Amino acid sequence: MKISTRARYGLKAVVDLATQYGGDPVAVSALAQMQGISEAYLEQLVAALKRAKLLTGVRGAQGGYMLSRAPEEITVGEVLRALEGTTAIYECVGDESFGCENAGTCSARPLWLKLQSKIDGVLNDTTIKDMADDYTIQKRRSE
Amino acid sequence: MKISTRARYGLKAVVDLATQYGGDPVAVSALAQMQGISEAYLEQLVAALKRAKLLTGVRGAQGGYMLSRAPEEITVGEVLRALEGTTAIYECVGDESFGCENAGTCSARPLWLKLQSKIDGVLNDTTIKDMADDYTIQKRRSE
DNA sequence: GGAAATCAGACTAAATTAGTTGGAATTGAG
DNA sequence: CTCAATTCCAACTAATTTAGTCTGATTTCC
Numbered sequence: 001m002k003i004s005t006r007a008r009y010g011l012k013a014v015v016d017l018a019t020q021y022g023g024d025p026v027a028v029s030a031l032a033q034m035q036g037i038s039e040a041y042l043e044q045l046v047a048a049l050k051r052a053k054l055l056t057g058v059r060g061a062q063g064g065y066m067l068s069r070a071p072e073e074i075t076v077g078e079v080l081r082a083l084e085g086t087t088a089i090y091e092c093v094g095d096e097s098f099g100c101e102n103a104g105t106c107s108a109r110p111l112w113l114k115l116q117s118k119i120d121g122v123l124n125d126t127t128i129k130d131m132a133d134d135y136t137i138q139k140r141r142s143e
Numbered sequence: 144m145k146i147s148t149r150a151r152y153g154l155k156a157v158v159d160l161a162t163q164y165g166g167d168p169v170a171v172s173a174l175a176q177m178q179g180i181s182e183a184y185l186e187q188l189v190a191a192l193k194r195a196k197l198l199t200g201v202r203g204a205q206g207g208y209m210l211s212r213a214p215e216e217i218t219v220g221e222v223l224r225a226l227e228g229t230t231a232i233y234e235c236v237g238d239e240s241f242g243c244e245n246a247g248t249c250s251a252r253p254l255w256l257k258l259q260s261k262i263d264g265v266l267n268d269t270t271i272k273d274m275a276d277d278y279t280i281q282k283r284r285s286e
Numbered sequence: 287g288g289a290a291a292t293c294a295g296a297c298t299a300a301a302t303t304a305g306t307t308g309g310a311a312t313t314g315a316g
Numbered sequence: 317c318t319c320a321a322t323t324c325c326a327a328c329t330a331a332t333t334t335a336g337t338c339t340g341a342t343t344t345c346c
Contacts, residue, residue: 001144001145001146001147001150001227001230001232001262002144002231002232002233003144003232003233003255004144004302004303004304005303005304005305006303006304007144008233008251011251011254012250012251015250015251016250027321027322027323028322028323029321029322037305038305038306040305040306040307041304041305041306043323043324044305046323047323047324047325050323050324057322057323057324058313058322058323059311059312059313059322059323059324060311060312060313060314060321060322060323061312061313061314061315061319061320061321061322062313062314062315062321062322063312063313063314063321063322063323064322064323065323076254084144087144088145089144089145089146090145090146090151104281104284105278105281105282106281107155107158107159107274107275107277107278107281108151108154108155108158108274110274110277110281111154111219111265111269111274111277112146114265114269115262115265115266118261118262118264118265119144119258119261119262121261122254122257122258122261123258126254126257131250131251131253131254132250134250134253134254135248135250138247138248138249138250138253139248141247142247142248147333147334147335148334148335148336149334149335168291170290170291170292171291171292172290172291180336181336181337183336183337183338184335184336184337186292186293187295187336189292190292190293190294193292193293200291200292200293201291201292201344202291202292202293202342202343202344203290203291203292203342203343203344203345204288204289204290204291204343204344204345204346205290205291205344205345205346206290206291206292206343206344206345207291207292208292287346288345288346289344289345289346290343290344290345290346291342291343291344291345292341292342292343292344293340293341293342293343294339294340294341294342295338295339295340296337296338296339297336297337297338297339298335298336298337298338299334299335299336299337300333300334300335300336301332301333301334301335302331302332302333302334303330303331303332303333304329304330304331304332305328305329305330305331306327306328306329306330307326307327307328307329308325308326308327308328309324309325309326310323310324310325311322311323311324311325312321312322312323312324313320313321313322313323314319314320314321314322315318315319315320315321316317316318316319316320
């Protein structure tokens with residue numbers, strides 16, 4: 001039940017963009033440097049976020065990426081869905097009501113559903129602004 | 144953030160054993176048949192549950208496995224930890240306080256911690272008896 | 287003694303995740 | 317006008333994890 005590096009790097013990038021919200025676009029190279037990861041890899045992740053319309057790209061020199069909406073209007077759940085496709089821990093409890101013929105007699109399903117709803121609760125309730133704020137507080141503490 | 148088949152098959156087996164609690168040991172072959180999966184594979188999972196002392200094995204003919212404790216005294220969290228090693232979605236929020244040097248400035252960590260505690264809440268609070276009961280209700284409905 | 291079972295562990299196959307590579311298209315700055 | 321900085325696109329490779337098989341030894345009831 002691990003979280004992928006995709007999700008972690010991507011989410012962190014969104015939070016980093018949130019701290020620059022309202023300013024100039026930020027290049028992927030800058031975002032990659034902040035996290036100490038490969039620019040090419042992060043580019044891929046950022047592209048997925050753009051496809052989901054969470055980010056807006058500005059092409060050409062001095063270009064980069066910006067949040068499409070205010071940090072308080074983007075939830076962590078949206079970001080993870082853009083990066084991982086779904087937040088479902090198991091197909092049979094996903095959004096797209098995948099029809100499992102045993103759904104009626106499966107003893108584990110009620111648990112997976114319960115767990116899933118708790119998870120989605122946290123994810124859909126936490127915004128990027130919440131995360132950016134936590135970050136700022138922690139940064140201040142460590143200085 | 145998927146749940147492995149290991150976890151699903153193993154947990155289901157524990158629930159199946161719960162419905163026989165107090166009776167004779169149940170052979171892996173019988174458990175495997177109930178789920179329609181390979182006996183050899185399930186044997187592996189059951190062995191992990193035995194190592195964690197959740198199940199007790201009875202060797203020899205007429206042998207099999209039994210729950211070591213009453214269904215209401217085994218939590219889903221224990222079962223998953225036995226099968227998957229941990230329930231941590233990411234090392235840095237696991238039990239074994241893995242020391243990440245960036246813990247102080249990592250903007251994502253508070254989220255992972257929050258999510259992790261919700262997840263553990265559900266898992267440690269749901270017992271095998273709860274699951275077995277859900278199963279019985281569902282079975283009755285579908286008959 | 288033989289059949290039914292656990293127990294043990296190495297092995298293989300499949301799938302997923304992580305990351306790289308190469309290059310085309312766009313655009314601001316000089 | 318041209319060049320450097322950048323997004324954008326897609327196919328490729330490598331690494332890791334998960335799923336599942338195979339073989340065989342050991343124990344114990346009948």
